[in-house]
């Protein structure tokens with residue numbers, strides 16, 4: 724049984740949305756999909772669309788947009804160094820406080836639940852980066868977002884998202900210059916802000932914990948604390964057979980016995 728079904732939603736002017744057909748726990752893989760078209764330039768997109776077979780072609784042109792390029796721009800997701808259109812994923816709506824997160828790896832786009840989802844709830848993901856204020860998010864979207872994070876305008880939310888974005892660079896800089904205490908303090912602040920803002924998707928948490936962990940070169944106790952956090956969030960966004968998890972387990976084992 725699948726995790727969702729599509730249905731019409733009044734709020735999207737006759738558009739559709741994906742709704743959970745059962746409760747979905749945080750970290751569960753909702754969708755794994757290969758793109759039907761990928762490209763890095765207008766020419767590449769046009770060639771790729773021209774090469775589609777009749778079934779895929781029909782699917783592609785059923786997506787939102789008039790021309791091939793417009794469909795590609797409206798529905799495309801980053802796929803490594805290219806962009807790509809996934810048929811299923813394209814029909815999930817955007818929210819600036821989504822309950823699913825997408826991630827590209829090994830030729831597939833993965834969609835994970837990033838929080839516990841109740842049966843009947845709409846499944847949403849993000850079309851633009853979340854760590855930016857409302858005006859910047861809206862500038863990157865082909866529509867005026869009216870999600871719970873966007874309306875009403877919340878200056879405190881904007882300030883938190885700007886700080887979350889700034890902290891990313893600050894943590895990395897502190898870690899690189901081996902300022903371990905500073906890195907830990909900034910990482911703790913970033914994790915708390917991500918949670919408070921409701922955008923604590925596991926990959927953002929992993930990135931922050933990893934930067935802090937990298938800074939703890941000569942302090943095994945604190946390295947262990949950050950490695951444990953890193954592992955906890957990695958479990959929520961890596962497939963069970965992921966080499967990343969095996970590598971973290973090996974590192975944890977070494978630290979626990981040192």
Ligand SMILES: [Zn+2]
Pocket residue numbers: 818819820868869870871872873
């Ligand atoms: Zn929004």
